[in-house]
Amino acid sequence: MGWLPPAPVVAHLGLIFVIFNMLVLSAAFMVWLERKVCAYIQDRVGPNRVGFEGVLQPFADVIKLMFKEQLRPKAADTLLFAIAPVISAAAAFAAFAVVPFGTETTLFGLLDEPIPLQITDVNVAVLVIFAITSMGVYGIVLAGWSSNSKYSLLGGLRSSAQMISYELAYGLALAAVIMLAGSLSLREIVMNQAGTWWGFIPKWYLFLQPAGFLIYMIAGVAETNRAPFDFPEAEQELVAGYHTEYSSMSFALFFLAEYVNMVTVSAVATSLYLGGWLGPFLPDWLAWVWFLVKVFLLLFFYVWMRWTLPRYRYDQLMEFGWKWLLPAAVINLLATAALVLWLE
């Protein structure tokens, strides 16, 4: 079989394939979860026709979307209108490339050298995530602008202003963790959280950075434009925000991007604050199960919050972001810096 590329390359490509599909499936799962949880919170049953308890409902939705007509406003900017959802989705997927979700594995001895369960372990991973998050704004801005519709434009402006505002607090929360870990690599950050205090409290950064975790999660929710900060979907004011004019698969891409972003934010939170794949009881090769459990809990929290809290008003959101969250993040960063210096 000399024509095959070397085994590590194959394994790596396989890993990328698996992660990509896992993300797509997790988005489908999230749609189902969201509808189910929402239904239970509202004392309904929720989707229960397609597949067991409606688990296949998202797939049915996608098939329906695929067969819908692709509409485009007459005065829209053809090129940008087509590219915008692609940018959104691509940015959402790309961020996951640096998230580690398990220890190294040799795939049961198939490989000579173990490969890490991660697409790539760059030494500036946290910054990569930050960079890619900041690129996500473009999809939304362009969608809003290129549709040439007032609702889209206003929705796009609002969402992008919101994302830019909360990016600052988001980045400062990240910086505090970087200071503690002394590394920018997510794998090293996770490894630094190994062990326990007094034998029962895991050494997660959650316990060193409670405020930071809170700031990160709030900013993360705002970054992904989710409730209670879901202005793009403020129907009363903006119809559907930046994706008002989108239909069919290009709409589906935005939808996908939203859910994948949620997964990424949760996965990064897991790595930064909740010790990533580290956990008791399970053997090393099953460590990724812990990762999935933690991410799932965070995602459930996302959904729970959406159906519990009312939407903020836009000016309140901006005021909260700039006047409370950002100063809090700065203070948290300074306190962390002082702590790190003091401990040295």
Add this chain to the structure above:
Amino acid sequence: MTDYAAIIPIVIVALSGTAAMLAEAFRQPGERMPIAGLGLIGLAGAALASVFLWDSDARSFGVIRSDNFALFINLILCVIGVLTMLFSNEVVEREQLPAGEYYALTLYGICGMMMMAAADDLLIIFLALEVLSLSVYVLTGLRRASEASAEAAFKYFLLGSFSSAFFLYGVAFAFAISGSTRLDQIGVALSAQGAGTPPTLALLAVGLLAVGFAFKVSAVPFHMWTPDAYEGAPTIVTAFMSTGVKAAAFAAFVRVFLSPLEPLQAQWVPILSAVAGVTMILGTVVGVAQTNIKRMLAYSSIAHAGYLLIGLISNSPTNGAGKAAVLFYLLTYAVTNLGALGIVALLGTLQNQHDELRDFAGLWKSRPVLAGLMTVFLLSLGGLPPTAGFIAKWYIFTAAVQEGHYWLAIIGVLTSVVSVFFYLRIVVMMYMTEGTETPRPRVPATAMAGLALATAAVFYLGVLPTRILDLALASIATIF
């Protein structure tokens, strides 16, 4: 561990600027707040710190040096700042300038100026230049309702950005020669090349740096922005920037050209001599034709840049007169010009700037004290004894003669004589012409105190200059 002593004056001024900004943020609409007081406290602190640092030759971060030269400039800047604050209180309110921003920008500007005087690294000089320039650009355009103000700010900003680019290019070439932006290392690299024709890169660096500085001190042919910017800016800002920017820019000019670029003296002295000559002549000749006082003082400011350049040129390792003369001249110019423009500012109102020559007609009748003080400042600007201006010019011209720059000294004396003509025109206007009965605004006690201070300084420097001159001589020796 780094020694932080050298940056203390700079930090104090920056903090007082921040305090001014915060005070404005917490001000209720309509509430009056003594923000100028915050500035005065900060400047007093900086002056005190400078006095305590005297002779310490502290260094911070390797790029800020508080040698006596920097401290002397710091003290000049503190004088400028204090006088500006004293005049501002009433004027800012009357002209409806945004108070918090005005004081914050002024203080940050002074902070940048101090940084520029103390910087031992071209990169820091550039940053300081930008800090002071940006605050002055904005201050120039602070009168939002006035088109002239906006035009002045825009012109100043565009041309200033150009000159900054020239300066930065010069820094790049200096870096190319020595592999460092530190002044001492550039000096070492240049003297290592020995005698003979210096490399092209070095000449480019000198030329471009000279352009950058010449713009900031408004030397011909880079003076075009000066009249417009000075006329359009709020008068109090004109007073501040004509003195402060000049002091800071000359401080860095002297430090860069006399210390690391000293080996290239044979190359830059002829060029700067020509610039100095043309600057004096143009400033004086065009100044004669002006009817607007601010514009006239702008041209006078150009001419003074020429005199200061003579001081910069007339230097040799054995002869300290020229160097000391530059510092002395800067101090003299600061108190004199601030006094003169301060009076113009204090007489202006929102509706009428009172900055035309005819507005000063009959001032002697309505405001004898102000007219008298104005006369003192104008005579000092013209260089008549027993005022400070006379001594300052005397020392500059003496240094020029000692160094053999006879024709520069001659041009200087001739232009001084001509300039007396247009300064005296204002005096004649005040005393011998009947004025229209325009209502003159009230001049508050703080401003009068400031004017008294400036007048006292003019006479003190004019009659008993030796103490300050010795101090200047001792302090400038530290930059080598």
Add this chain to the structure above:
Amino acid sequence: MEVIAFYIFALLAIVTSLLVVGQRNPMHSVMLLIASFGALAGLYVLLDAPFTAVTQIIIYAGAIMVLFLFVVMLLNLPREEPAPPAIAGRARPAGLKIAAVLSLLLAAELVWALSRIGLGWFAQDPAAASVSSVTRIGSRLFAQDGYAFAFEATSILILVAMIGAVVLARKEH
């Protein structure tokens, strides 16, 4: 492998940069410029400087270009009018001539400079690879060389610029 990636990124950077200038629609220009920055970041990664690459994306593509985009979008800049067809016998606009002369000058300069220093200068310096380490950049920036002061001075500069922008741009009461 790396060579292929280099040519892809290099080609992308050049083509997008050319297109930025050629577009009549300012929005498209902005997007192409972002793409060009992205390609540059790719080149930095190939040069073993991931930190520089990420900074390039965060600052240029992420922050500065968003501002550009907003300005272009909110001003709703119209599509540029196509230049009037050149009339025979009439001179082309002066700007075009100056631009042509300047670009020729730049090209000549580049060729001259390259011929002077020779291509050997570009040979990889093994010590250079370690510069990409964030730790090294941090300690150079803040611990040595006095850049810490420059850094703080820059913060004052930015503060002044911000105050200036606010005070000059806000509405009069």
